[in-house]
Amino acid sequence: MSIAFATPVIPDHVPENLIRPFPFVFGTITEADPFNEWVPEVHKGPDIFWTPHAYPGGTPAWIVRRTQDLRDLYFDTENFSSKDFSPYSKMIGDTWTNLPVEIDPPKHAMYRAFVNPIFTPKAMAALEEKIRSYAVEYIEAFRAKGECEYMKDFAFEFPIKVFLELMGLPLSLTPQFLEWETGLLHEPDMGKMAAAARSVVDYLRGEIEDRRKNPTGDIISYAVQAQIDGGRKLDDDELVGFCFNLFIGGLDTVSTNMGGQFAHLATHPEDQARLRANPEMIPTAIDEMMRAYAAVTTFRTCTREVEFKGVRMMPGDKVAVCTTLGGRDPEEYDRANDVIIDRKPKHVSFGYGPHLCVGMHLARREMRIAMEEFLARIPAFTLKPGHTLRRHLGMIQPVELPLVWQA
Template structure:
């Protein structure tokens, strides 16, 4: 991060590439430190954009879709050549997509997945348990939730490695011209793949989300091919990274804080609350919004067309909203965080994510109750390219 400066209007200014790799934990600390000095900044990196860094301001923007559009959700890409559906939709079109997708992600629908998810968690953990060690990210955090997602979408788990390579290029390529080329190439590869899947599902529909989307009607009309592929692309990205990233942060914390791990092993009833606290303290998403008119938020003079970066962890770790917000307390109550977002674009898959996380915690700690970090200090890097996730091996070890 470059030095904090001020312009003639006493606006704090930084030059900060938030997509860069940093040592584990440094991005969260950076946003904590900046928020302590000011609630918002002008970031001169790339095309330039605003950064809102406190709970009040971030919540205000997320809950005001009329003034802050989701037509662009990456702060350094104000005029994207792509449209992720339904994330990058506004107004009635967005509401129609959400209404038709809601039944598949409702609490009732997610409950029906319980046995399948739990069986899969046990299968993956059983393969690991007798080893006495693992790379948690590669051997569990990526395989467990992504296979569930692929099943929901009706996609073959055998192609997981290819999917993960595409996902990495889309979400984690550097915000450079070379990175943009890699990102667009991967998006084209994904949409080309899904074009074949959609054609197959039209001929032979199944009990999966893509087949369901073929029956959707938006604005009274069937969904067009381009929008179907844009929907598949978003589901692909969301399903392959979010729970994986949260598992990484959670188990890193538990490995470093054995007193918290021992508490949830002794009392599994603490697990749901612990998950909420990890989602709060290590909120992973850094969404952007685009101003539709000249406006002001907390004195920040935002002009029409300006982009605003909204790191959710900057909101969820704000002492103005949470008591001792930077301390992780697995029994924190109340815990009304916005780690899943807020407003009309709040995470549609939050019920599924919570259940996947709860089952992972329960099954892992029933099978491997005591574990620790191996080779401390030689591993975790944090990458931010829309999401904060551990990008190098998280080595855990335990006694067999």
């Protein structure tokens, strides 16, 4: 590991026996298989432990590994605030808050009521054919070649296209958005991360200003016209926070899950064949793979001295909500490390409680269509022989995923 972190200062309230190493360091890359090699090891340890380098930037956090404890944590919004779980606004000296995701109840419900109508199942169903046409376009571009780099040639750009469409932005921005997204989510250098955040915010501010003058039917126009809080409009900080949240939540997470799912299919020919023969099983299989390859870790900040499941936490302590661990808790799931594509698990990979992913219906649709079209158009595929899978940590995502098939 090439990053040097400051020596951690261990607070007095952290008992020595709960200080543990935790290999999932944001911004690093590993050749290990974090899901099958690291997660089972973590599950042999204490239910909750403290580790020095879990939060972006290499600062400490508590790790909660049990699914049920995570569910309780998601609901305990009084002791555990979502405010400032991501570092971006502060690191560029701004005052906006990602919303609704970093707003606590009860105010949260007001923002959620404003965002919900955009992402209802019905609204997303209307996008079905558009999403499918984007997927087909990417797949057809590499089908005859007998190989693709799944992340670069499909997974990264596909959700960006859908997002640009929803936001009313030109599709030609796809490479620019990908560069910013990588800077925000996979960049260990805080300076470069801040520069990416600055660029995104400056760009969004310009678009918001434009839609104020020239409203269209897109999401930014909806936001500048919406009324909340008994009739007022959203202010500048609220609009930036809303748009930035869509940017950070809607792009890389879908790419990441697509990567996890196709890494599985490439290495498990029996599951691949079963889904190719029975495409109606795809939605169920996707939920099982979302459980087993859960990629997202969010954070909460402790608001007051609290004893959570027997562990004393103090105000300001960060708590990692690591769905990667929650998806493979052996006390929650039988054979937790096996992918059983018809399992139909109740997972926390979209979160749980009031902050459950607002874009869940869009994300499921994108992942389903990507898998349906890929399996219908590409014959049996494998990982390119000799390739060692490397993954980003933080958001656990294949760096590259080279796939080959008989063209």
